[in-house]
Amino acid sequence: MALAPSQLDASPAAHGASPSRAATLTDVSRQTGLSVATVSRVLNGRPNVSDTARRKVNAAAKTLGYRANAAARALVRQRTDNIGVVFPNIDNDFFREVLVGINHAARQSGRHLMVAFALDAEDEPDLIAEYLSGGRVDGLIVLNIRQSSDALGDLTQESIPVVLVAGPAERRKDRHMVRMANEQGADDAVTHLLEHGRRRLAILDGAPNNSDAVERAAGARRALDRAGIDRGDVRFWEGNFFEDTGYDAVHRAVATGEMPDAIFAANDSMALGAMQALRELGRRVPDDVAVMGFDDLPAADHYGLSTVRAPLREMGAESARVAIELIEAGVPTGPLACHDRVMPTSLICRSSCGCPACTRPPASAAAY
């Protein structure tokens, strides 16, 4: 009450030397002579505070280097402003791009990321369970969850929202999910090859238990059917997403004399393997055989591989946006109304598809 004006008393370590403890609301309160309630109101931009008080508090907070303690705030607000991100233990090239997208969206909303990689397959459920309770995060993003590890039971049991990125297809009605348009992307690629007059196609398949692979194969078939291509002209080659299966498939084809005039590989790794085999065998790309892949790995650019870009950053950013949306909507999102956001792919024409008209779009990442 007795507020001596302009009291510049030796406040506790104004910006002193030692790594002193962080300033608290009480410190600001003492320095300004105002109550912690008022100080808190100013610092949170709440109404009903006089301009005088506002000025004093802001000045003192700046001097003291005040920053609200996250734990105390989380405790009373019942909200941490953190989002958890769980990665599978499997080494995955995409991971970085997805995380960059998540980071972008999270930071735009002023939230922070808690990131964890499963150390092994058994570790994943533990990790998820750890984030689901404990109040460490307000929402959880799980990448590429392994089919088996359903630490996730019933959506309605959970106290925080969970968003799956590139999760198993069968959980789509059951879980909030963000994925890419695998089918449309593959359709686009095959259609592109057909539009360039290629007719004797080979489809290099991915691992059959991988949902990306299955969907891409389906997209390729859809394009072939729509164009009315004779199935006798199409070869379906088995692969498993690894480079050597692309390489081997081409060598087998040359052995049996069944070389196509175009190859669509369900991912870039296999496409690059196929291109290497073609080069070794003296076949020219794209003159003799056109090749398209899927994913748009950095290496694709380097080798001029035309491909379908997997919108990884967009998927990451979208998953964060969905999580935030669910967090802000409050807990009871119920079992109904699951999100299933499908991020569009885009065709990237380089040299391997053999269309001179197409120019490579800028490698920008403007909006995600």
Place this chain on the structure above:
Amino acid sequence: MALAPSQLDASPAAHGASPSRAATLTDVSRQTGLSVATVSRVLNGRPNVSDTARRKVNAAAKTLGYRANAAARALVRQRTDNIGVVFPNIDNDFFREVLVGINHAARQSGRHLMVAFALDAEDEPDLIAEYLSGGRVDGLIVLNIRQSSDALGDLTQESIPVVLVAGPAERRKDRHMVRMANEQGADDAVTHLLEHGRRRLAILDGAPNNSDAVERAAGARRALDRAGIDRGDVRFWEGNFFEDTGYDAVHRAVATGEMPDAIFAANDSMALGAMQALRELGRRVPDDVAVMGFDDLPAADHYGLSTVRAPLREMGAESARVAIELIEAGVPTGPLACHDRVMPTSLICRSSCGCPACTRPPASAAAY
């Protein structure tokens, strides 16, 4: 006091349906009839609790799915068990490996990771400042901090320990740092080439303002000097770590007729560029020209490039260990006694160095 034995009253949502709020210590206390103090003691494995109480509490905690609230615990313990990790905005292939290493060490110590990427160069200092105060993390790891963005002033001013990974050389005595043995690695690579009888060497340099590049070049020079190689036999080619500078350098060499019999490139990207140029020019690797790189990118394996493995996971893990060590030691680590941990590199012989004796070590990552 009046504890009715075996009271199985309708506890608040034992494991009910709705996404009810998480169980608290008070819930467990009510269910067991014991005080929160005792419950807390049991759950933290503290002594001076009867076995009866221990059993009752553990059972109730399990039934209720109790997990301690992180914010409340952090508030009273003045410690979050979180470690912050800040990445520069620059796209960096290494980032993932480093993070995996950090994750491993952090999780082994039961800590969690808060990860953030700087959105752009100006963003980095903000990010660092945000983690330095606010009590969100107990320690901070900053990767590859940009020379300019010294949001980091004086070590002694900071309230939490900060560890730099691959930071600027000039801060080594000033800051806790974890880095790799660039000089020794480059020395090893050049020595290896010399041991195979190569004498007309070319050293493909990295960007001169990059400390990794400078150190690697110094290591190469050290090996040459020690072997007493005539400097007239050695060419120093300028590069900037990008693939095309390796490619161009080889083309220039062939134009001037100064083709060496071995090339050491300061990183794999340039080495791969050089190899591609050699292939195009009809020179055989390693027969005509041996090539070695540095980093051990995934692509190095694919192209049989012999190289020096950059111990990225180890650097990550070590940085986390240093951070944890500093956290546990308490704040006042003072300006003296800065850590400068140098993680050893290792020679990876594949086919491009031309030594049949060397076999490729397993691609394990056993211990990090």
Place this chain on the structure above:
DNA sequence: AAGGGCTGTGGAAACGTTTCCATCCGAATT
């Protein structure tokens, strides 16, 4: 002139832990 509605402010409770301190009890010591 009295009442009512705003505005600015402070006190105090609450969030969920951990931990200090006091208390109580039974067993061991004198």
Place this chain on the structure above:
DNA sequence: AATTCGGATGGAAACGTTTCCACAGCCCTT
């Protein structure tokens, strides 16, 4: 049998916020 000791337990404070509620002025209306 009186005393001490140590183990088991509960009460309550503390951590740093936010926010509800009460209250004191003040201006405006009737």
